[in-house]
Amino acid sequence: MNIEGYNRKWERTANRRRLLLLVLIGMTALVASGYMAMALPHKGTTAIEVAIVIFFALLFGWISIGFWTSLLGFLMILRKKGLWQPTRHLKLEYRDADILPTTAVLIPIYNEDVADVFQRVVAIIKSLQQTSRAERFDFFVLSDSTDPDLWIEEELAWEAACRETDAFGTLFYRHRMLNIKRKSGNIADFCRRWGIFYEYMVVLDADSVMSGNTLVRMVQIMEHDASIGILQTVPVLIGQTSLLSRLQQFSAQMYGPMFAAGLYYWQLGDAQYWGHNAIIRIAPFMKHCALPRLSGAPPLGGDILSHDFVEAALMRRAGWGVWLAYDLDGSYEMSPPTLIEELMRDRRWCQGNLQHLRLLFTRGLFSAHRYLFLNGAMSYISALLWLIFLSLSTVEALSIALFEPDYFPRGVSLFPHWQVWNPQWMMVLLVFTMIILFVPKLLSLVLAIFIRREAAQFGGSPRAIFSLLSEVFFSTLLAPLRMLAHSKFVIITLLGGKIGWNPAIRSDQGTTWRQAFRFHGGGMIMATIWGGFVFVINRYFFWWLVPVLGPLVLAAPISYWLSRPRPEAGRLHFGCFLSPTDVHTPHEVLLTRKPLPYKNRPASGTYLHLSGFTRAVVDPWVNCLHRSIRPKRNHKVSISIAARLDRLVHKALALGPRGLTVSEKKQLLSYPTSLVRLHQMVWELPDGDMAKSWGVSS
């Protein structure tokens, strides 16, 4: 296949579509900013009003991207199938004898909930075993976990998962001692060690689920289109029970398909890669997509944190397409359960996306990917722009209230300059903004109820409408909270503050009042003072600010209430936010709910109550399993290391497991000979405090 020739055809189409999008966005921003200028008292002639109009134009242009993308997506879905759609190959009949190449499914994990991760892995394997192609897939759990207890639990869970699915020899586990370059380094490590054995790799997250059919279809698409380097699916949010999560799950399943279709429309083969639920062609990935280390210190130097966008840009630079399979189902992930966890994730992504600004002028990148870098950074910078816009508007409103108007700003004249505030034009602008923000949601409702006839999957038409209106209400409440948090993140990052990539909390534990006030307290105080000033000085403008300041003042209760887990299984919040995955839960999602009893292995074990590291020392079964999993060393350990390990063993015997640091535990776990020696010596301890601390005394 002539990849270059093929690429040029869709590139021409993509360029036309992008030009159309640019014109639409530009026109929208121009018209809206014109209205804004005419609505202001000085008609945009003073310095503050010029700044207000500029910020407004940027922000309006930004929100209109979503509007036009959704509208184009709506038209795409009405059209059913496009010329360039990757899934068009799925219409072809495949013979059972068609042999698929071997594919690796990678699940990188970092201090995750072991039970949840391996339950999902088992669910995916079982779903794949129901197809006839399971033998063409190998699974790799790539652990970067730093907690020694979790390390041992992962090994136990791996063994239990292999036993449950009869996957010895196809489900592999690798634990990495050094977390170099985080997730991208984890994937690169796999590529260096085993990449050459496989044609493709499917990258998942710790909270991802994919159906077996979807995995097979993805490989088939890659096989039939040799120009595709990365094929990204659109994961559907599932699984959490808090009101915030159900809100996000509902909106992802209601609006997501239309928005994804719109993204596909103008991106075509220059799509994004989101780092998970995607299939990658390994050979070009290894050749072209290794990430360098950026010069300078973090946050804008060092390791590239948001690696996915950069890898997509590099793949495309090498001539391979990055496509969005927007109509391929069977791909799922979980949303953050609480608002604080969502904002902490955004904090990491903000730092990663701002780092991309350094790569804007990298040689050889396509303009679409430079735009995507800018787009990613703007996702967070726009929040700061909004905050600045509100601040400037407040300054303007206060200055009008506090200072005498100057009717002759340009000196003596027969014609005074009347400063007229035009609230009716402001109302028009407000309506215009509402259309931009809410018409896409209405279109998706029309699509769901009248065109796809999927109302039943959202609980029926009345419930779907009620859910949509509720979602609009809650989104309006949450927008100012996100705006303030993102603004803070951008400022902190630009001032040099950095954040580590801590493991995400995926369990539905809710937010406590203390956590809520601690996180949102500063913003609440600021909003109260801001609102107080404006209320006293310019009451008319105060009412315009209420939709923004009100939620900010009530941030802690909103965060607490929206993040509470569902009290009873099966009960919906207010009877709404039902989504298709609730009505017809996919089989692979149901499989994730079956617990994997890895802690109760073996059934006759008596050390099940011990933590991972202690159990590895004491329990002969766990000790043997761990030692056999560790890679065999072909070289002898040096004298200094042997001496250090000897000291550690004696320290462990003298002080018990609590006397060892995390690093010391990891060292003992890394050297099987020391571990077996410790195991023997612990069992030889006479009954006493030390034996009790290890759990071997009677």
Added chain:
Amino acid sequence: MRFVFDDALYVSAMMEKHPKDRSDRNLIQTEDLLVRQDTENWQQGQERVLRYLKAIGVSPVQSLELAFETMKRTAEQMAQDNGKHSHPTGVAMRLLGQVLAENGYSVIPVHLTDIVRHTESAHRGCDTSSCGLPPQLSDVLLVMPKLKRSRMFPEMQPPRILRTLLVFLTSRKNASSRSQL
């Protein structure tokens, strides 16, 4: 079941030492305590051995036999050493490995041996790392496939245009400082 040291033995030992006067009585009491302590130590050793055998999945009947043999050897060992080893638990646990090996048992838990049934699925040219496992287990405990290393080096050179501006504006001298949210 205390098949080596039981109350009958203790009582008969005491009956032989019939106290005649006060000093003898004190001696008997001290000896009494020592014997009790000694008995407890042996009891602990025996229970420790039984617990270990249970942990590696040996059947209860076999466990009793193996524990009896182990404790017998422990008593012989300690008699030969003339009190060099103060606690029978350590000696018993060291001798247990010998006893298991002689009786055809491995210290490898029985529960892992049923993985042998999955041998047929462990292929595609893979190799295993054993770390002291018997061959039949090392063949099947495939935690990672065989390595075949290849290269993956960055091609991309980040541009220097924005670097100067952005890093200049945002760099801090103390690279380890972190901002708290």
